[in-house]
Structure formats: C-alpha cells, structure tokens
Amino acid sequence: MRERWPLIIFAVIVAAVPFIPGVPPFWIVLLDNIGLSALVAMGLVLLTGVGGLTSFGQAAFVGFGAYTTAVLSAQYGVSPWLTLPLSLLVSGLAAVLLGLVTVRLSGHYLPLGTLAWGLGLYYLFSKLAFLGRNDGISGIPPLSIGSLRMLDPGTIYFAIWAAVLISALLTMNLLDSRTGRAIRALRRGHIAAEAFGVYSPRAKLLVFIYAAVLAGLSGWLYAHFTRAVNPTPFGAQAGIEYLFVAVVGGAGYVWGGVLGAAIVVVLKEILQSYLPLLLHGEGQLETIVFGILLIALLQLAPTGLWPWLTSRLPFKPAAKKPDTSIQLPARVRSASAPSVLLQVDNARKQFGGVVAVNNVSFDVQAREIVALIGPNGAGKSTTFNLITGVLPPTSGNISVLGKAVGNAPPQDVVKLGISRTFQHVKLVPDMTVLENVAIGAHLRGHSNALSSMFRLDRGDEAKLLAEAARQIERVGLGDQMHQLAGSLSLGQQRIVEIARALCVDPMLLLLDEPAAGLRHMEKQRLGALLRDLRAGGMSVLLVEHDMGFVMDLADRIVVLDFGTKIAEGTPAAIKTNPEVIKAYLGATA
Amino acid sequence: MNTTILLFLLQDGITNGAIYALLGLALVLVFAVTRVILIPQGEFVTYGALTYASLAAGRTPGTAKLAVVIGLVAFAFDLYAMRKTLHMPKILRAFGLNVAFPVVVMLATMWAADQRMPAGVSLVLSLLIVASIGLSLYRIVFQPLAHTSVLVLLIASVGVHLALQGLGLLFFGAEGQRGPTLLTASATLGSLRFTGQGMAVYGITVAFIVGLWLFFGLTLYGKALRATAVNRLGARLVGIRTTLSGQIAFLLASTIGALSGILIVPITTLYYDTGFLIGLKGFIAAIIGGLISYPLTAVAALVVGIVEAFSSFYASNFKEVIVFTLLIPVLLLRSLAAPAVEEEKD
Numbered sequence: 025m026r027e028r029w030p031l032i033i034f035a036v037i038v039a040a041v042p043f044i045p046g047v048p049p050f051w052i053v054l055l056d057n058i059g060l061s062a063l064v065a066m067g068l069v070l071l072t073g074v075g076g077l078t079s080f081g082q083a084a085f086v087g088f089g090a091y092t093t094a095v096l097s098a099q100y101g102v103s104p105w106l107t108l109p110l111s112l113l114v115s116g117l118a119a120v121l122l123g124l125v126t127v128r129l130s131g132h133y134l135p136l137g138t139l140a141w142g143l144g145l146y147y148l149f150s151k152l153a154f155l156g157r158n159d160g161i162s163g164i165p166p167l168s169i170g171s172l173r174m175l176d177p178g179t180i181y182f183a184i185w186a187a188v189l190i191s192a193l194l195t196m197n198l199l200d201s202r203t204g205r206a207i208r209a210l211r212r213g214h215i216a217a218e219a220f221g222v223y224s225p226r227a228k229l230l231v232f233i234y235a236a237v238l239a240g241l242s243g244w245l246y247a248h249f250t251r252a253v254n255p256t257p258f259g260a261q262a263g264i265e266y267l268f269v270a271v272v273g274g275a276g277y278v279w280g281g282v283l284g285a286a287i288v289v290v291l292k293e294i295l296q297s298y299l300p301l302l303l304h305g306e307g308q309l310e311t312i313v314f315g316i317l318l319i320a321l322l323q324l325a326p327t328g329l330w331p332w333l334t335s336r337l338p339f340k341p342a343a344k345k346p347d348t349s350i351q352l353p354a355r356v357r358s359a360s361a362p363s364v365l366l367q368v369d370n371a372r373k374q375f376g377g378v379v380a381v382n383n384v385s386f387d388v389q390a391r392e393i394v395a396l397i398g399p400n401g402a403g404k405s406t407t408f409n410l411i412t413g414v415l416p417p418t419s420g421n422i423s424v425l426g427k428a429v430g431n432a433p434p435q436d437v438v439k440l441g442i443s444r445t446f447q448h449v450k451l452v453p454d455m456t457v458l459e460n461v462a463i464g465a466h467l468r469g470h471s472n473a474l475s476s477m478f479r480l481d482r483g484d485e486a487k488l489l490a491e492a493a494r495q496i497e498r499v500g501l502g503d504q505m506h507q508l509a510g511s512l513s514l515g516q517q518r519i520v521e522i523a524r525a526l527c528v529d530p531m532l533l534l535l536d537e538p539a540a541g542l543r544h545m546e547k548q549r550l551g552a553l554l555r556d557l558r559a560g561g562m563s564v565l566l567v568e569h570d571m572g573f574v575m576d577l578a579d580r581i582v583v584l585d586f587g588t589k590i591a592e593g594t595p596a597a598i599k600t601n602p603e604v605i606k607a608y609l610g611a612t613a
Numbered sequence: 614m615n616t617t618i619l620l621f622l623l624q625d626g627i628t629n630g631a632i633y634a635l636l637g638l639a640l641v642l643v644f645a646v647t648r649v650i651l652i653p654q655g656e657f658v659t660y661g662a663l664t665y666a667s668l669a670a671g672r673t674p675g676t677a678k679l680a681v682v683i684g685l686v687a688f689a690f691d692l693y694a695m696r697k698t699l700h701m702p703k704i705l706r707a708f709g710l711n712v713a714f715p716v717v718v719m720l721a722t723m724w725a726a727d728q729r730m731p732a733g734v735s736l737v738l739s740l741l742i743v744a745s746i747g748l749s750l751y752r753i754v755f756q757p758l759a760h761t762s763v764l765v766l767l768i769a770s771v772g773v774h775l776a777l778q779g780l781g782l783l784f785f786g787a788e789g790q791r792g793p794t795l796l797t798a799s800a801t802l803g804s805l806r807f808t809g810q811g812m813a814v815y816g817i818t819v820a821f822i823v824g825l826w827l828f829f830g831l832t833l834y835g836k837a838l839r840a841t842a843v844n845r846l847g848a849r850l851v852g853i854r855t856t857l858s859g860q861i862a863f864l865l866a867s868t869i870g871a872l873s874g875i876l877i878v879p880i881t882t883l884y885y886d887t888g889f890l891i892g893l894k895g896f897i898a899a900i901i902g903g904l905i906s907y908p909l910t911a912v913a914a915l916v917v918g919i920v921e922a923f924s925s926f927y928a929s930n931f932k933e934v935i936v937f938t939l940l941i942p943v944l945l946l947r948s949l950a951a952p953a954v955e956e957e958k959d
C-alpha cells in the first residue's frame with residue numbers, strides 16, 4: 025500500500041482542483057484536454073517507450089473510439105454508457121487487424137506502416153457518408169449519471185481524470201508483473217525473452233491492443249466532451265503530436281505521459297495565443313516551434329522530462345526484498361528419465377555456402393558437465409543456437425530425452441528443461457537484476473495480463489520473485505539484487521544470466537562462455553557452483569575458452585574446428601590429442 | 614472504359630509515378646547513407662516548386678532568407694564543435710558552405726526576382742536555395758544525432774517536417790501556386806498528347822535512376838557511402854568521412870526533391886502542404902523497394918502512380934485511402950518474408 029501513496033495524493037489534488045475558489049473555467053478546459061491527451065500518451069508509453077514499437081497512428085484509434093459513440097449515440101440514441109464498451113471494442117478490434125499486419129514488421133518499417141494506415145484511416149473518416157464526411161457528426165449527447173448531465177467542462181472533468189487515474193494504476197500494475205516483464209524485454213530484441221518462453225509477437229500484439237483501447241477511451245470521452253466530431257483531430261498531424269507528448273514527458277514512464285500531455289497542451293495554448301502577436305503571420309506558427317522543440321529535445325534530453333524530474337527527488341522508493349520462504353513448485357518433469365539427456369546427431373548448419381556446423385554428433389548424459397571447445401569460428405555458438413531452437417538445423421537430428429526436437433521454436437525447447445546463457449549478454453539494462461532473473465521463471469507463472477492489471481496475480485508473482493531471489497543468492501549476487509542490470513560489470517552480468525537460466529529449473533544448462541570477464545576468485549566460485557549443480561542432478565554443456573577452467577571442471581570435452589568435430593574425450597585425453605594441439609597451436613607445435 | 618481513357622490514365626499515372634520514383638530514389642539514397650527516413654522530403658518538393666513559382670512571378674521567396682538563417686545556425690554549430698581546435702581552413706570552409714553560399718544565392722535571388730529572368734535561371738536559383746537548406750538541415754538536426762537509432766532519427770525527421778511545413782505556410786501563404794513550363798514543345802501520337810514538360814519528367818527520372826544505380830553499384834565512392842550506413846565506426850576506421858557522406862546524401866536528396874517540385878508545378882497547382890502527400894507516395898515506393906533497391910523503387914513508384922490515376926477516375930473520393938492502404942499488403946508480404954534476425958537496439 026505504501027507505494028500507492030503518491031497516486032492517492034495526486035488523485036486527491038486532482039479531485040480538489042475544481043473546488044478551489046478562483047480557478048478560471050478556462051484552466052479546467054485545459055485540464056480536460058491534458059487528461060484526454062494523457063490517456064493516448066499512456067498507451068504510447070507502453071507501446072513505444074516500454075515495448076519499443078513506435079506508432080504514428082494512435083490518432084486513428086482515438087477516431088475509432090470517438091466515431092463509434094458518435095454514430096451510436098447521436099444517430100441511434102444509444103446511451104453513452106452502453107457505447108463505452110463498444111467504443112473500446114471497435115478500437116481494440118481495429119488494433120487486432122492492424123496489429124496482425126503491423127507488429128511483425130521490424131525496425132523502421134513499423135513506424136512507417138503506422139504512418140501509412142494512420143493517413144489511410146484519416147481519409148476514410150473524411151470520405152465515408154455515414155461518418156458525415158468532412159463535416160463529421162454533431163449533436164452527440166453528453167454523459168449523464170441519473171439527472172446529472174455532464175454538459176460543462178467542469179463536470180466531465182471528473183470522468184476524464186477518473187479514467188486517467190484508473191488507467192495509470194492499471195498500466196503500472198501491468199508493467200509490474202510477469203506479463204509486464206515480457207513486454208519490457210521486447211525493446212531489447214526478442215531472442216533472450218523467447219529463450220525463456222515468451223511469445224514476442226503475442227506480447228507485441230497485446231501492447232498494441234492495450235494502447236489502442238486507451239486511445240479509444242480517450243476518443244469516447246472526447247466525443248462526449250466536445251459533443252461533435254470531425255476527422256481533423258484524428259489525422260497524421262495529431263498522431264505525430266501524441267508521439268511528441270510521450271517523448272517530451274519520458275516515453276518509458278507512465279507518469280511521463282501525463283507530464284508530457286500537461287506540458288504540450290499548455291505550451292500549445294501559450295504559443296497559439298502569443299505567437300501570432302509576435303510574428304504577425306497566419307496560422308500554424310506553433311507547429312514550427314513544435315518541430316524545433318522536438319528536435320532540440322531529442323538532442324538534449326532524449327529520455328524526456330519525467331526521469332529528469334524524479335532523479336531530483338530527495339527520496340527514493342525503497343525496494344522491497346522478496347520473501348524467499350515462499351516456494352515455487354518445481355517444473356513438471358517427465359516420469360521416466362533416460363540417461364541420455366541430449367543427443368546431437370549429425371547436426372548441420374549452412375549459411376549459404378558457409379558450413380558453420382558440419383555434421384556434428386555428441387551427447388550429454390545425466391549429471392555430467394560437457395565442454396564444447398574450439399578456436400574462434402569453430403561453430404560452438406551456432407551449435408548452441410541449433411540446440412535451443414534459435415536456428416533450425418539444415419539437416420541432422422537433435423533429440424532431448426529420446427524425443428526428436430525437430431524445428432521446435434525456442435519457447436518449446438525451454439519447456440523441455442533446457443535453458444541457456446548468451447555469449448553476448450542479453451539482459452534488459454534498465455530493469456533490476458531481480459526483474460531480469462524473474463524472466464527466467466516466466467513459464468513457471470500463470471497469471472495473464474488481465475489478472476495482473478487488477479492485482480489478482482500477487483500470489484503467483486510472489487512465488488516467481490522468491491524463486492528469482494533464491495537463484496540470485498545462489499550465484500552470490502544477493503547484494504546487487506535491486507541494482508539495474510546495466511550497472512553491473514560484464515562478468516557479473518554473465519552470472520546474472522546464469523541465475524536467470526537457473527530460474528527455469530532446468531535439467532540441462534547451456535552456458536556460452538560463462539567465465540569470460542570473471543576474475544580468478546569469481547571463476548573459482550563459478551566452478552564450485554557448477555559442481556554443486558551437477559551434484560544436485562543437473563547437467564551442464566558449456567562453451568569456454570579458459571582451458572584451465574574447462575580442464576578442471578568438465579567430465580568430457582568435445583572439440584570443434586571449422587564446424588567439424590575433431591575430438592571427444594576426457595580432459596586428460598584431449599590435452600594430449602595431436603589433432604587438438606594442431607587446431608589450437610598450428611601444424612608443427 | 615475506352616482505350617482513350619485507358620491510355621490517358623496510364624499516361625497520367627506514369628507521369629505522376631515518375632515523380633514518385635524520383636522522390637522514392639532520394640529517400641532510398643538518404644536512408645542507405647544516413648539511416649534517416651526523410652519525412653521532410655515532401656517539403657523539399659514544395660519549397661522547390663513554390664520558390665520557382667514565386668521567382669517566376671517576380672517575388673523574392675522567403676526560402677532564400679531561411680537558407681541564410683539556418684546556414685548561420687549551422688555555422689554556429691560548426692564553430693561550437695570546433696571550439697577546442699580552431700583551424701582556419703576548416704572555419705573558412707564551413708563559412709563558405711553555410712554562410713557565404715546562401716547569402717550569395719539570396720542576393721542573386723533578390724536581383725533575379727526584380728529582373729524577371731527566364732525560367733532556367735529561376736530553376737537554378739530554386740535548386741541552389743533548397744540544396745543549401747538541405748545541407749544545413751543535416752548539419753543542425755541529423756549530424757548531432759548520427760549515432761542514435763533509426764527511430765530517434767525518424768522522430769527528429771518528423772520534427773523537421775513540422776517546422777518546414779509551418780514555415781512553408783508562412784512563406785507562401787495558403788494559396789496554391791503554379792509555375793511556368795520549362796519546355797513548351799509538344800507532340801501528338803494518336804489520341805495522346807506528349808508535352809515537353811512530361812518528356813522532361815521521364816527523361817530526368819530515368820537519368821537519375823540509372824545514375825544512382827551505377828554510382829552506388831560500381832564506384833568506390835558510392836560503396837563508401839553505403840558502408841557509412843551499415844557501420845559508421847567501421848567506415849571511419851577505414852578512412853571514410855562519414856559527415857561528408859551525410860552531407861552529400863542530403864545535398865542530393867534536397868536537390869532531387871526541389872527538381873521534382875519544379876517539374877510538376879507547371880502541371881498541377883501546389884499548396885504549402887501538398888509536398889507531404891507527394892513525398893509519402895514516394896515513401897510507399899521506397900518501402901516496397903525495401904529502402905534498398907533503386908530499380909524496384911522506380912517500378913513500385915510507377916505502380917503507385919498508375920493505381921492513383923485509376924482510383925481517382927473510378928473512386929475519386931477514396932483515392933488517398935486506396936493509395937495508402939496499398940502499403941498494407943506490401944508490408945504484410947514483407948513481414949511474412951522477414952527473417953527472424955535479432956535487432957540490437959539501444
């Protein structure tokens with residue numbers, strides 16, 4: 025409850041503003057506009073700032089919400105309260121259709137795609153006869169509760185700001201959950217999250233719909249606020265402006281959306297009333313200033329004003345340590361466990377003419393540490409990618425517990441109990457160590473987005489965080505639990521990756537160069553941890569260049585050179601193998 | 614539909630398509646070199662066209678002054694960047710490029726506006742003005758952001774578009790303008806009339822497509838420009854001046870944009886905000902070309918032009934809707950064919 029105090033205080037202030045004597049009615053209109061804009065910006069925060077999907081088309085979703093209620097309430101006399109769910113539904117359905125096309129697009133295609141359909145929809149709004157073409161629809165009834173008709177800006181103010189506050193609360197709840205972590209991991213590329221069972225396209229579609237529904241809500245409120253709609257506020261210009269609002273406030277922060285809306289609406293008002301006096305020009309002067317400010321902001325403060333503001337606060341919110349006594353049930357294992365966990369049989373991977381992995385075969389048995397070594401470019405990491413389903417093999421078989429994996433995606437491979445770390449660390453730098461590690465336990469939690477928004481996931485969530493905290497303590501990073509992952513040294517980040525992989529409760533752990541960047545003592549501790557895991561029944565397959573570390577630790581070593589297996593055996597045998605010496609030191613050594 | 618209408622629509626579509634192709638090429642060029650998705654390309658079109666039309670009507674266009682003002686800002690940026698190592702030849706180069714050049718062009722423009730010079734002179738002056746604006750814009754907006762992600766560059770690009778469009782209204786007013794034709798000759802073939810202006814559009818487009826394709830595919834310098842886009846640090850390490858590459862790309866793009874505008878302003882009336890829509894149609898072509906391929910972009914632009922011509926005949930109300938939703942199936946195909954590559958972003 026304590027972390028909710030700022031929200032409650034803010035809500036009380038917002039509720040009190042209209043009752044302060046002497047507040048000009050015009051301020052209330054501005055506050056209404058701020059609220060409407062903040063709703064859309066909040067969706068963009070989730071979509072763009074957190075999820076990394078830039079959309080220039082949010083204004084179109086506002087249009088869907090506004091036109092739905094306009095048509096139904098003004099032309100068919102449906103009560104506005106009945107059109108609310110319909111407005112949200114229409115925006116959401118439009119988002120599903122557009123999202124299926126759009127969210128799979130990579131990089132810059134996505135924002136361009138949103139710009140294109142944003143414009144297309146704007147022209148559609150302005151041409152369709154039943155939407156009133158360019159004139160739009162007027163005579164929309166006001167919202168009313170009983171005999172209270174929200175006709176003036178002062179009464180609908182409460183409806184708008186209640187919507188803003190509730191949306192902010194739900195959005196923050198969503199972000200602070202299992203689904204939220206999956207969304208927050210999207211921006212940093214999808215491979216790491218998918219290796220722990222997150223379906224990236226599904227998560228992207230979810231935020232896309234969420235942002236559209238918030239925009240639809242804003243549109244519904246807008247229609248009953250102005251009681252007339254026309255296509256202009258739903259065009260490309262407006263879509264760009266919403267993005268501007270989110271960037272100004274701080275695209276990564278829910279309250280950044282509200283702050284951005286406040287700044288932009290007030291600024292626009294000032295510019296519109298004073299600039300023409302200053303320059304004696306006709307219209308649109310504020311867009312010039314807007315454009316220039318946007319560029320200046322990107323160059324000077326690309327993360328927006330909210331983080332700048334909060335970093336100046338005298339107090340910091342205290343992080344709560346998870347209660348590690350809560351147990352998370354173990355991953356369900358198949359009843360009969362054969363002794364061969366992983367069988368790689370003639371696996372081959374070609375990239376065009378390059379054979380990265382050339383018909384390699386080896387296996388990993390239960391309670392065994394196997395090392396995969398070889399000079400740079402030998403195909404070790406590619407072999408890892410084949411095993412974990414990141415890349416499909418060109419030919420050959422990989423089977424886990426006797427069952428062929430085929431072309432299973434990473435999300436299915438991890439379900440079999442195989443988890444991994446990455447050669448190039450793939451953590452989310454602006455999430456804490458605890459949150460990063462909790463992504464590893466993604467498949468062991470079950471709460472969905474809806475239950476997270478309404479805080480029905482707390483039991484599930486406590487178990488996941490407890491498991492994450494236990495694994496962090498196990499790898500010896502208990503003191504860094506609440507630091508941002510990006511602030512740790514590279515060696516420590518590799519250890520965080522191991523903790524994250526352990527959260528899967530795996531039977532086989534794949535470690536890609538875990539000792540790189542570690543100091544001597546840290547390597548010894550890592551070696552002890554891996555021996556410990558083996559004693560506990562886990563198997564480990566690791567790629568490593570530190571020969572001392574490998575020779576001490578591994579039960580068996582597989583040597584690759586130019587994609588081909590050249591030797592396999594105990595450390596003692598490998599050390600004296602002439603082929604291996606030749607591969608590492610050259611022909612005559 | 615009879616053949617005459619069919620041929621007429623085709624001709625109209627190809628003429629518009631050729632313009633979209635020019636713009637699409639410029640967009641591909643800028644993206645390939647600087648990773649900037651150049652939304653303000655449309656403003657270069659408007660600025661070129663309306664500067665040309667203003668000059669022809671004997672007015673001094675506001676763009677000439679804008680070129681001087683942002684040239685001064687760009688020079689200030691250069692001075693600030695060089696504050697630790699003030700190096701006379703470098704300062705002189707920056708001064709010449711950012712200050713002296715636009716000032717000379719502005720003076721020439723003011724003089725030419727009074728004299729009612731032939732269309733050719735207006736054309737050259739308009740190109741110089743817009744080229745100078747493009748060059749300074751790169752210095753002020755995009756060079757400081759060169760290391761950032763495509764997304765940040767895109768948002769900045771939108772900012773430039775907003776500012777330029779607002780300034781366009783200030784300079785040229787809300788009224789539409791037309792300019793004098795460059796070539797008045799015309800020929801009639803069957804029922805079709807080929808104007809000199811139309812032929813100039815085709816000729817210049819083809820010349821640019823072939824030229825850019827050869828430049829980037831075959832010359833060492835073209836390859837150096839492409840290398841800059843893929844890996845700035847790597848390009849610098851092998852001695853490519855990445856800033857110069859960006860300047861050249863923007864210079865070419867703004868010139869191409871202005872030229873496109875000047876080519877169409879005798880055919881259609883242009884308003885201060887028309888360029889944005891025209892530029893976006895170039896975009897659709899560029900996206901179909903994957904922001905990589907010049908020939909594919911040119912073909913796609915022709916398709917966009919023809920679709921537009923036919924939809925304005927059959928469903929003129931929904932012309933823009935049809936053109937912009939044309940992109941959706943293309944994006945869909947691209948997304949289905951897209952390989953699951955990891956994008957390292959920060």
